[in-house]
Amino acid sequence: MGDIGGMLRIKLSNRARQTPPSPIRKLAHLAQRAKRAGTGVYHLNIGQPDIESPEEFFEGLRLFKQKVVAYDLSQGNEALCSAWSRYVNKTLGLNTSPEEFLITMGASEALVFLFMTCCDPGDEVIIFDPTYANYIGFAAASGVTLVPVLSDMERNFALPPLEEIEAKMTNRTRAILLCSPNNPTGTVYTDTELKFLLDLCEENNIFLIVDETYREYVYDDLEPLSIFHLAPRNERVIVVDSLSKRFSLCGARIGCLLTTNPEVLSVTLNIAQARLAAPTIEQFASAYMLDHIKDGYLEGVRREYQARRDTLYQALSSVPGISAHLPKGAFYVIVRLPVDDAERFAAFMLEDFSVNGRTTFIAPAAGFYMQNSKGRQEARLAYVLERPDIEEAVKVLEAGLQAYPGRV
Ligand SMILES: Cc1ncc(COP(=O)(O)O)c(C=O)c1O
Numbered sequence: 001m002g003d004i005g006g007m008l009r010i011k012l013s014n015r016a017r018q019t020p021p022s023p024i025r026k027l028a029h030l031a032q033r034a035k036r037a038g039t040g041v042y043h044l045n046i047g048q049p050d051i052e053s054p055e056e057f058f059e060g061l062r063l064f065k066q067k068v069v070a071y072d073l074s075q076g077n078e079a080l081c082s083a084w085s086r087y088v089n090k091t092l093g094l095n096t097s098p099e100e101f102l103i104t105m106g107a108s109e110a111l112v113f114l115f116m117t118c119c120d121p122g123d124e125v126i127i128f129d130p131t132y133a134n135y136i137g138f139a140a141a142s143g144v145t146l147v148p149v150l151s152d153m154e155r156n157f158a159l160p161p162l163e164e165i166e167a168k169m170t171n172r173t174r175a176i177l178l179c180s181p182n183n184p185t186g187t188v189y190t191d192t193e194l195k196f197l198l199d200l201c202e203e204n205n206i207f208l209i210v211d212e213t214y215r216e217y218v219y220d221d222l223e224p225l226s227i228f229h230l231a232p233r234n235e236r237v238i239v240v241d242s243l244s245k246r247f248s249l250c251g252a253r254i255g256c257l258l259t260t261n262p263e264v265l266s267v268t269l270n271i272a273q274a275r276l277a278a279p280t281i282e283q284f285a286s287a288y289m290l291d292h293i294k295d296g297y298l299e300g301v302r303r304e305y306q307a308r309r310d311t312l313y314q315a316l317s318s319v320p321g322i323s324a325h326l327p328k329g330a331f332y333v334i335v336r337l338p339v340d341d342a343e344r345f346a347a348f349m350l351e352d353f354s355v356n357g358r359t360t361f362i363a364p365a366a367g368f369y370m371q372n373s374k375g376r377q378e379a380r381l382a383y384v385l386e387r388p389d390i391e392e393a394v395k396v397l398e399a400g401l402q403a404y405p406g407r408v
Pocket of ligand 1: 047105106108109132177211213229241242244245248253254255391
């Protein structure tokens with residue numbers, strides 16, 4: 001009965017059935033139930049920025065005066081490609097041109113397109129475990145086999161040693177996909193690590209795809225680093241980018257892929273034409289925003305996330321039994337908890353525990369690992385709450401750990 005779809009008993013695809021549910025949303029129904037029962041929930045589980053979207057985006061929306069909301073170009077709105085190119089050239093010192101951009105519905109669509117462009121079904125892409133869990137879904141949708149190389153919490157999730165990556169290369173490997181700054185670990189890969197991957201891709205004649213969704217969110221002494229700083233015109237390099245996190249615009253669904261490789265652009269455009277276009281009004285408003293946003297906007301947001309990271313790290317450090325590393329970027333950290341099973345603990349927090357009518361929602365980390373049995377005691381925390389709430393959320397977590405029957 002497992003493969004029969006509902007009352008109609010019509011078979012559904014293995015591809016869909018084998019796509020794992022998002023580890024972030026898996027327990028969402030328990031959070032809903034807790035809220036319905038009147039419990040307040042601190043969401044440390046999901047990377048939904050709470051900082052207001054820039055006023056310039058809303059101004060752009062108001063300026064949209066066309067009488068018909070028509071399809072835009074499949075490659076993307078021309079003004080947006082130009083504005084995005086100008087923006088990264090100005091803020092990062094790059095030398096991109098608008099024709100090197102292909103606008104997509106979020107980084108998500110860019111990643112699906114790239115899997116389809118770079119791979120035939122059964123071809124392989126190397127990723128680093130733990131990974132952004134939706135890569136697994138994108139790969140399932142496009143028939144790509146993801147090959148994970150384990151990165152270690154003990155080594156702050158740094159790039160695994162060369163021999164371990166090389167050992168995973170086969171004649172079906174088409175690309176290495178890296179996310180930096182990283183979701184879910186908060187690791188920022190160094191320029192040495194990026195160069196090292198670039199060399200490996202050169203040697204094996206494969207693509208290097210870098211997901212730079214969180215590029216500007218780097219802390220302490222770090223500067224935003226794009227792979228294009230290291231390999232400006234390298235045709236095996238493809239950047240995936242997004243406005244979702246950087247400008248708190250997750251719902252606008254605007255992302256892009258960026259490459260100097262004309263063949264990748266033109267073949268991907270064939271696929272993009274089949275879905276016609278990204279949303280017209282959001283592209284219009286995004287172009288206006290990128291051209292008008294104040295210089296200090298991102299720096300202000302970056303500082304706020306850094307302060308939240310410090311608050312979270314400090315709060316976690318005082319909880320007996322929790323181990324965490326100091327994340328250098330994005331707005332996530334993976335922690336190890338003194339529990340038998342982090343998913344069971346997360347469910348316990350939502351179903352059976354609260355302090356003064358509030359509980360804390362964490363994302364169990366096992367779902368971010370492709371290798372089964374990894375991450376069972378780990379959870380991913382996202383610091384997208386204001387600092388006082390982060391402090392309270394950790395206090396509730398600590399109390400929950402003390403009350404949890406499966407504590408180890
Ligand atoms: C690493 C990473 N890549 C891509 C995405 C998807 O972003 P978008 O909203 O642009 O589709 C996310 C969203 O959480 C992410 O964390």
